[in-house]
Structure formats: structure tokens, C-alpha cells
Amino acid sequence: MLKYDIIIIGGGPAGLGAAVEAYEKGVKNIVIIERDKYLGGILEQCIHNGFGLQEFKEELTGPEYAQRFIDKVEEYDINVMLETMVLEITPDRIVKAVNSKEGVFTIKAGAIILAMGCRERPRGAIMIPGTRPAGILTAGTAQRYVNMEGYLPGKEIVILGSGDVGLIMARRLTLEGAKVKAVVELMPYSSGLTRNIVQCLEDFNIPLLLSHTVIEIHGKDRVEGVTIAKVDENREPIMETAQYISCDTLILSVGLIPENELSQKAGIELDPITGGPIVNEMLETSVPGIFACGNVLQVHDLVDNVTAEARLAANSAIRFIREGEFGKSNIAVKAGNGIRYVVPQKINVDNIEKRIKFRMRPVNVYNNAMLVVKSGDKYLLRQKRQRLTPGEMIDVNLSKDILKNANLEEGIVFLVEEG
């Protein structure tokens, strides 16, 4: 069986970043497996700007950001298998894949890096009564139609959900001549980045209706309109507020979920909240030698963070193939009051060189709150944060010295203290 030091599954920014890092650190017997025709992943259809300010100190579009890494992959002549789909991975790191040239084949890895990205919550995941006419599609599909295939999905549009993809598409469709009548958001806040609300909605006077939802879809063969209503604190529609909006297209931007069928089949433990694998400080999953980075681990807003994560995964994979297993994690990491999840979910302080970055999301919007890390009753860190919102991932760096003060039995907890 053909053997590689590192097999990277997925050729988006996470996979590309991991490959370039491994190569630059001297591990060259590696391969990227990508099911699509091209490298770049989701970035290929994200033609808007807003990528790379941290990584390259300039503002790039998605394809430009991806190309910087693709150029390196080509320059280094890193092995790439395109139009090749990974079907299965096993705990002993055998990868089974298929393509039209070789059919089904298996290869063995010293370490595997999962970089499969995420997918959109499908239409079936939300329950809207009414018929199922044509003209309902997800924001990512709309993005692909408009930006890759050159086809406008409709003229009068309502967008349900204010995630980044939905916001970006509100502007994109407006620029292409469609009328976006409203962006309807169930929650009292948007899950998108502030900058996207300013740049994509406010600039074009597109109304953002918070605490609203679509309660009915009208039309037989094609969407003719939707009924929307305000919702109460329990997210139940308030019927007296129902109003009809005529439109020919309803776009759903109701969230992304990490793509983890492969991981699950390999027996990798998943975090029910992130939908991604449970990892340690090395970004290693519950199966030794299998690492995860990018949107397959947790849905990121910023590709720069994906690249940073990919580098860490690559360095950990290298350490694994050189030194073997890392030893058990000894501190559990938990999400406390106000925090939805924290990655990594467990750590082993002995493996940390100087400091480690934790990434998390709050459950709500908080202004001038304290972000706190505790171990039992002991405070390890208290940081004032001007604004916390679920749409923006929070980073917290903790040094090894601070972590040494943690009580191993209690673990550490991240939480928000208000007031």
C-alpha cells in the first residue's frame, strides 16, 4: 500500500495551509485529496473582499487568498489528487478514496489532517409550512449560481437568516439588479459579522428584521410570496404581526454544519455543539494521529484563523509522526455561563510550549462584559471585552504559567460575567 507521511483531506484554505506548512517544515511526502475539480474550497465562490487582513496585511477576495496558497503548492510540487473523494478513514489511518482514473483505492498515512470544511443546513432542517414550489434555495447555492455560473436565481428576493453568506448574497444580488426586500432573522441579533451588516445591508437600505421569521411560503409552481411575523421571547410567531411580502425567491441562510460523516465512521468523537471533532491542544481528535482544522472543526468567520489553525494541525501531525503519541489530556475545558462552546475541549499542559489559543462563541450579545477563565473557585483570567456577539468568534490566549495554576480535577471553565 502506498504510504504518505501526511494525508490531508480537503483542498480548501485549511488543507492548503496545512500542506504548505508541513512542506516548509521539511515533511514533503504528503498529499492533498480534493473531491472538486480545483483547489480553493469554498473561497472560490466567495468573490467578495474581506479575506487576509491578518495573514497578508491586505484585503483580498476569496479566490485571491486561495491563490496565494495554491501558488505555493504548485511551486513546491506538493502531491494533489483532484476530483478524488475520500470515502472512508480508519483509526489505523488507512484512507479509502475513489476517482474515475483509479477507481477505489487505499493509501496509508503517518498522520491524517481532516480539512473537509462545512456544509449548509439544508432546507429540510427548518420547518416552514406551505407548499414546496421552485425558488427556494440556500445562500451558498445562490452564491455558486451567481458567482460561478452567471445565473441570477430570482428578481424579488427575501432572505431568511442573517448569517454571513446571506448578508453577502443580499448585496451581491442587489448589485446584479435583483430587489432584496428583506433579511429576516429569528434571533434578536444577527449571526453575521458587523462589517457585513454595514456593508451589505445598510449601504443598500435593505431592511434587517430581527426577531422575525417566515411562517408561510406561498405559490404553487414557483414562490409567489412569503408571510413573515415577529416572534416573542420563546421564538413563537406573534400572529397579529403577520405580513405578506411578494417575492419569487426565498434564500435560506440558516447556518453551517461541519462535514463530519467521515470522522464519525472512523469512530472520532464529535462535540454535539460545534458539530466538529473533540480535540486537544494539538488539534488531535479522539483518534491518535488524526487532526482537524478549519470549518470541519468549528465554523469560522475569518479565513485567517483557519490558516492559523491549519499551521498548528500541520506542526502537530509532524510531531506525531516523529515522536508518536502525545499522552493523555489532563485538563478538561468547559463552556460556562454565556459561552456556547470552547475549542480545544481538553488539554495536556505538558505539550504546550508557551501559550495556547482557545476559540469560542458567546450565546448572546454582551457589551462591556468580563470574559473569565476559572478553575474551581480560582480566577485564572479576567478580561474586559467591549463587545461579545455570537457572530464573532472570541480568541483567548492563555500562557503555560497561567494554566499551571489550574486544578486538574476541576478543569477550566470559560464564562461571561456581566455588569
Next chain:
Amino acid sequence: MELKEITCIVCPLGCRIQVEMEGGEIKSVKGYSCSRGLEYAKNEVTMPKRTITTSVRAIGGHLPLLSVRTKEPVPKEKIQEIMLELAKVEVKAPVKIGDVVVKNILGTGVDIIATRNLYVK
């Protein structure tokens, strides 16, 4: 005295910046985290600008479209006009990332550049 609250969009951090204005003059700027943000806030209260990202029709390429952007931000009120102008543009593959697709669009002094490689089909 007039207080303008601006959300900086130069980078995804989205800092909230408060600009104090008096008689069309900037009195004070607060809340920015870097010099790019300071500059953005000053411009936003006097002459707002945006980078336009869109696509133009392509012939003979691996995709039917070529994604493009304004090389620098352009005045916000020009967005519509530039979009109409770009609707008339057609390019032939191959195109290299960074190639100028339209020079000095509508006299703004800003070029339209390709944001991806377009290969011959």
C-alpha cells in the same frame, strides 16, 4: 457638536468608532484600534468609499465568468454606475489574477482587476 457612530469595515474586527464633528470639521475620533481604522473613519464622514467585487462575462474560459474587483475603493455613490459599465465588459480567456480588465473605470482613476486565473477551456 455632532457625534457620528461608525462601524469600521476595513477589517472584520468591526471596531466602533465615534467621530465628533463641528461645522463639518472633525473634532475628535475615538474607538479605533489601528491607523487604518482612523483613516477609514475620517473618510467615512467626509467621502465614503467601497471596494466593488463582482464578475464580468468571459469567453472560452474554464468558467463562464471572471471575478473582478476595483483595485482600490471607489466613491460609494459610483457603485451603481460602475456596475452598469461592467455589465458591458467581456473578456477572453486566458486571464491572469491581477490583470487589469478595465483601466481607470469611469475616470475614477481606479482600475478593475481580475481576482482569479481564468484558464482556456
